[in-house]
Amino acid sequence: GAGVSQSPSNKVTEKGKDVELRCDPISGHTALYWYRQRLGQGLEFLIYFQGNSAPDKSGLPSDRFSAERTGESVSTLTIQRTQQEDSAVYLCASSLASGANTEAFFGQGTRLTVV
Amino acid sequence: GENVEQHPSTLSVQEGDSAVIKCTYSDSASNYFPWYKQELGKGPQLIIDIRSNVGEKKDQRIAVTLNKTAKHFSLHITETQPEDSAVYFCAASKGGNQFYFGTGTSLTVIP
Numbered sequence: 001g002a003g004v005s006q007s008p009s010n011k012v013t014e015k016g017k018d019v020e021l022r023c024d025p026i027s028g029h030t031a032l033y034w035y036r037q038r039l040g041q042g043l044e045f046l047i048y049f050q051g052n053s054a055p056d057k058s059g060l061p062s063d064r065f066s067a068e069r070t071g072e073s074v075s076t077l078t079i080q081r082t083q084q085e086d087s088a089v090y091l092c093a094s095s096l097a098s099g100a101n102t103e104a105f106f107g108q109g110t111r112l113t114v115v
Numbered sequence: 116g117e118n119v120e121q122h123p124s125t126l127s128v129q130e131g132d133s134a135v136i137k138c139t140y141s142d143s144a145s146n147y148f149p150w151y152k153q154e155l156g157k158g159p160q161l162i163i164d165i166r167s168n169v170g171e172k173k174d175q176r177i178a179v180t181l182n183k184t185a186k187h188f189s190l191h192i193t194e195t196q197p198e199d200s201a202v203y204f205c206a207a208s209k210g211g212n213q214f215y216f217g218t219g220t221s222l223t224v225i226p
Contacts, residue, residue: 004158033213042218043159045206056213091158093214103149103213106158 004028004107008090012113013082021077021110025094032075033104034067034093042092049075082114119207125207129225136220138205139187146209147182148188149214151152152201162203163190195224209219 005024013019025032035048045059049069060066064082069075080085089111093104118141128134138148146167160207165172165188170174172179176195181188192199205217 021171035216044218045213045215048213093158103164106151108156108158108162 004092004105005091006107006110008037008110008111009108010111010113012115015084015114016081017113018078018080019082021079021090021092021112023075023077023092023094023107024104025073025075025092027073027106029094029096031095031104032069032073034077035093035094036061037089037091037109039088043094046090071096078084079112084114087112087114117145117209117215119215119217120173121205121220122187124218125178125221125223127223127225130195131198134192134197134199134222134224136190136203136205136222137187137223138189138207138217139185140207140215141186142207142209143183143186144209145215147208149206149208149217150190151204151206153204153219159204168189172187173211182201186194192222197226200224211212 007022009072035043047067048056051072052069064080065078089109091109093106095104096102121138149164152162153159163174163177165181176193179219180189192210200223202219202221204219206214208214
């Protein structure tokens with residue numbers, strides 16, 4: 001597609017359940033980023049992929065969070081045993097990463113609500 | 116690691132006036148500084164960016180300035196319009212690594 005696509009756009013889940021959030025980056029973009037945005041707050045870095053590998057996982061808040069990327073394309077962010085504090089908008093972005101800085105394009109986000 | 120601070124957190128201006136948002140960063144190796152606009156319920160959209168070999172860049176009503184010595188950069192919006200109302204984020208990056216974002220500025224343009 002023309003832009004970064006995230007699904008679902010909204011997800012309501014019960015506390016303790018696992019959720020999977022999907023990101024389809026712009027075709028050809030080798031870098032992919034996941035951010036978390038709590039209500040009224042800034043963007044909290046979670047993880048960064050270069051190709052299918054994640055050189056920087058430093059932002060993952062706990063071992064309940066994991067992410068993978070396959071085919072240098074789609075990425076999935078998995079949250080296990082969800083907690084109410086996981087409620088937030090999860091944003092994915094992609095960029096060309098050839099060693100030079102290029103802009104990151106964001107998706108619309110997945111709004112996760114844990115009840 | 117990099118630390119980006121952004122001020123003010125909220126800003127209200129009258130339509131037609133100018134708005135200025137300022138950011139500072141800590142890592143002198145950062146060399147790419149984008150600004151994003153986020154409207155309610157949407158993802159951030161890039162509005163302008165600047166690289167470290169440039170001191171100022173302008174695009175119609177929007178301009179960004181960079182002072183590498185002082186490690187700060189600013190967004191200037193002139194002749195503000197109600198549709199400029201949004202949350203604005205600055206960011207800093209170095210060489211294909213992650214982007215470090217400021218905490219955002221909620222801009223309200225009063226008609």
